Amino acid sequence: MKIFVTIPAYNEEQKVGSVVRSIRKLGYQNVLVVDDGSSDHTLREAEEAGAVTISHLINRGKGAATKTALEAALISGAEVVVTIDGDGQHDPSDIKRVIQPLLDGKVDVVLGTRFKGKNKVPFLRRVYNLVGNLFTFILGGVFVSDSQSGFRAYSKKALELIDTKTDRYEFESEVIHEVAGNKLSFLEVPIGVKYTKYSMSKGQGFKNGIKTAWKLLIKSIV
Amino acid sequence: MEINLYQIVGIVISAPLLFRGIYRFVGREKGQTLFKLLANLVVWGGILAVSIYPKIVEVLASILGIKGAINGIIFLAFIILFFIVFRLLGALEKVERNLTMVVRKLALKDLKKKK
Numbered sequence: 001m002k003i004f005v006t007i008p009a010y011n012e013e014q015k016v017g018s019v020v021r022s023i024r025k026l027g028y029q030n031v032l033v034v035d036d037g038s039s040d041h042t043l044r045e046a047e048e049a050g051a052v053t054i055s056h057l058i059n060r061g062k063g064a065a066t067k068t069a070l071e072a073a074l075i076s077g078a079e080v081v082v083t084i085d086g087d088g089q090h091d092p093s094d095i096k097r098v099i100q101p102l103l104d105g106k107v108d109v110v111l112g113t114r115f116k117g118k119n120k121v122p123f124l125r126r127v128y129n130l131v132g133n134l135f136t137f138i139l140g141g142v143f144v145s146d147s148q149s150g151f152r153a154y155s156k157k158a159l160e161l162i163d164t165k166t167d168r169y170e171f172e173s174e175v176i177h178e179v180a181g182n183k184l185s186f187l188e189v190p191i192g193v194k195y196t197k198y199s200m201s202k203g204q205g206f207k208n209g210i211k212t213a214w215k216l217l218i219k220s221i222v
Numbered sequence: 223m224e225i226n227l228y229q230i231v232g233i234v235i236s237a238p239l240l241f242r243g244i245y246r247f248v249g250r251e252k253g254q255t256l257f258k259l260l261a262n263l264v265v266w267g268g269i270l271a272v273s274i275y276p277k278i279v280e281v282l283a284s285i286l287g288i289k290g291a292i293n294g295i296i297f298l299a300f301i302i303l304f305f306i307v308f309r310l311l312g313a314l315e316k317v318e319r320n321l322t323m324v325v326r327k328l329a330l331k332d333l334k335k336k337k
Contacts, residue, residue, distance in 0.1 A: 034329065052336070054329045064322045071326070072333050139257050167322050 001103060003028060004078035005095060008065030008150075009086035010036040013045050014198065019084070020049035022092045032072055033086070036065035042086075052076075062150070063171020067164055074159055081159060085150045091192040098153045101187050108158040108184040111144060111176075112151030117190035125195070132173065140177035144188060148172050151191050158184050168211070232273030232301050240266035269301055 005028045009016045016033060023031050033046035037059035046053050054072055056065060066083055073081040080102050084090050094112065101107045114121055115129065129148055136147040150172065154162070161182040164174045179186050243262030272278050279297065 037325075052333075054333045054336075056325045056329055058325060060322045060325050064326065068326045068329050072330060075330065075333065141256070165319060167318065 001079045002030065002077055003080045003082065003099060004030045004032055004073035004076065005082045005084060005092075006032045006034065006066070006069035006073055007046070007051070007084055007086045008034050008036055008062050008069055009038065009042050009046065010059060010062070010065065011038045011040050011042060012086040013038070013040040013042045015088040016042055016086045017045040017049040019086055019088055019092070020046055020051045023084070023095070024050050026092055026095065028082075028092075028095065030073075030076070030078070032069055032076070034065045034069040034072070036060060036062070061168035061171070063164065063169065063174070064167040066150070066171060070154065070159055070162075074156070078159075079156050080153060081156075082153045083150060087198060088196070089194050090151045091194070094151065094189075094191045095153075098151065098189050098191065101189070102153055102155050106185075107187045108155045109175075109179050109186040110153040111146065111186055111188045112149050112153075112191035113144070113146035113188045114149060114191060114193045115145045116188060117192060119193045120195070121193065122195060136173040136176050140173065140180055142176050142180045144176055146188070147176055149191070158182075226276075228295075228297055228301070229273045229276065232269050232297070235301060235305050236266040236269040236273065240270055265304075269304075272297065 005023050007016065007019060012019075020031050020033065031051040033042075033051040033053045035043040035046065035053060035055040037056045043053055043055055054068065056068065069083065070081055080099055082095055082099060084092065084095070090112070098110050098112050101110050115126075121129075129146060132148045133143060133145070137143040148169070152175070158179070161184065162175060162178040164171055164178060166174045178184075240262060243259060243266065247256075247259040247262075276297075
């Protein structure tokens, strides 16, 4: 099966190169980085590490970059597509575990979850995630343990059906709504996570969390 | 029965939007959830109910200490502002979505060139 590992990246010059190299070392040669209008050398670092790269002219958000990555992988003939964060918080060796249910033909989508393993997740991150999970449940009717995880894997069938509209962090919840709406099967698989000062400065902070919740609400009413 | 201008404006704006929300949910349009239906019922249904039975607000008005015709003016202004904000948010969402689509198309064009 043709497997693609995709990375949406915004100002990740410090980490994206090492993430790409780690993935390629594990034998996944189709690594695709979407540079989401970075103002640093993310693009160059990703290319030098051996990834296929494409760029957004301007920053459109993690959701938009992930969707571009998924479409690019489909165009390139992917049969299984993995999304992984570019800040180094995910462990590429978990890719095998995340894609296995897809390779076995058991499910259409695999959601990596930080909360079913033995990870030491900072208290605030747990709170943000719980709020995110509740919002995802209220708006979409599906409860998952990690609605904000960026480490996921999709079958070709799932990618052809999932049609997201949101651009930023609310994308992760919207994918779950789409999975449920299209009656796709999914599985949550425990993944490892490394919280460093660098990765903590990225992703869902309090301000972003409020923005995400607001956007999900507005999207429901407008 | 006396009908005020704000009641007509309230009904004209809220009834079609409420109908649209229910129609989309019943027709099982993509992306329609129970929450969206409830939000529609609360927001637009509330405005419609108050427009048809203005006495509903009397309790609220007495709590707030607002009396008389000022009720109607405040309610009318509220409906109009609410409607404008909704339309603006909708338009903004659409512009953002289109912008992302253009950016994505350019990025994917670049990928095809690289192949």
